[in-house]
Amino acid sequence: MSEPLQEPVDATAVAEFLRRNPRFFQGREELLAEMQVPHPSGAAVSLVERQLGLLRERNHELRERLGQLMDVARDNDRLFEKTRRLVLDLLDATNLEEAVGLVEDGLRHEFQIPFVGLILFGENASPAGRWVDTEDALQTIGGLLACGKPMCGVLRSHELGFLFGEERRPQIGSAAVAALDHQGLHGVLAVGSPDPQHYKSSLGTLFLGYIADVLARLLPRLANSPLRPVR
Structure with a gap:
């Protein structure tokens, strides 16, 4: 069964919701790193926009690196458990x-x-x-x-x-x-x-x-x- 079509988000309703909930982003700081808020500066890219862009890129790189480290840690845990079982079996060997x-x-x-x-x-x-x-x-x-x-x-x-x-x-x-x-x-x-x-x-x-x-x-x-x- 196909999923029902979602109605487009009403920008006015979102703005009103944020206005009534000014503390919405407390505890949800990661959402701020994903938001794109243009900073009016004519045809040039503003320093603020450039800094935000670099922060987003850095955040993405850190997430990828953390994911890689977690994968390595999981692999090492599996290797350690297999090695432990093999060593225990060897200690029981009689010849x-x-x-x-x-x-x-x-x-x-x-x-x-x-x-x-x-x-x-x-x-x-x-x-x-x-x-x-x-x-x-x-x-x-x-x-x-x-x-x-x-x-x-x-x-x-x-x-x-x-x-x-x-x-x-x-x-x-x-x-x-x-x-x-x-x-x-x-x-x-x-x-x-x-x-x-x-x-x-x-x-x-x-x-x-x-x-x-x-x-x-x-x-x-x-x-x-x-x-x-x-x-």
Whole structure:
């Protein structure tokens, strides 16, 4: 059913209403910022009109910026809750295979990340998880780990192949990488996206780094194979 047509507003009635209610705008100051009241000054634009115009533009920009900040805050709240659940699940893991499965499944399904790579470094591989020789890892992705903090962006082809496998390499446009490094355990946690712009160099990696820190402290308790320290 279509909405009934509204009758045009009677300007005289509005003026009479405001005259009888001089305090109408108290508590409704935002309405004043939207009003356009010309200031007679001939053909030129008066200073008052120009100032009001700038104030309206500034008000609009601030509203947009506030909306963006609120969106970021909501996204961070969701990420925090997902990270909290994943960490609690990891703390309940009883073996390495279970912990590796929780990380990979959690990032793919809960975080909706299509490509996940969790690699541990050591000479003697454990039956669970993906293990590579420490020297091979350093030769291939040493540059990604050298900074000591998570990084993201468009990676080189051989780095993507090492982190995610040669079959998935052509599908990945950008990635984020966090090192695992704690008391003899070394490895890397990587996430990837087909969108080259998804993991930009300016994108925050706080939650990925947090998950990597938890793994670095938890996995040594679950791993059966001794790990060789990185030289």
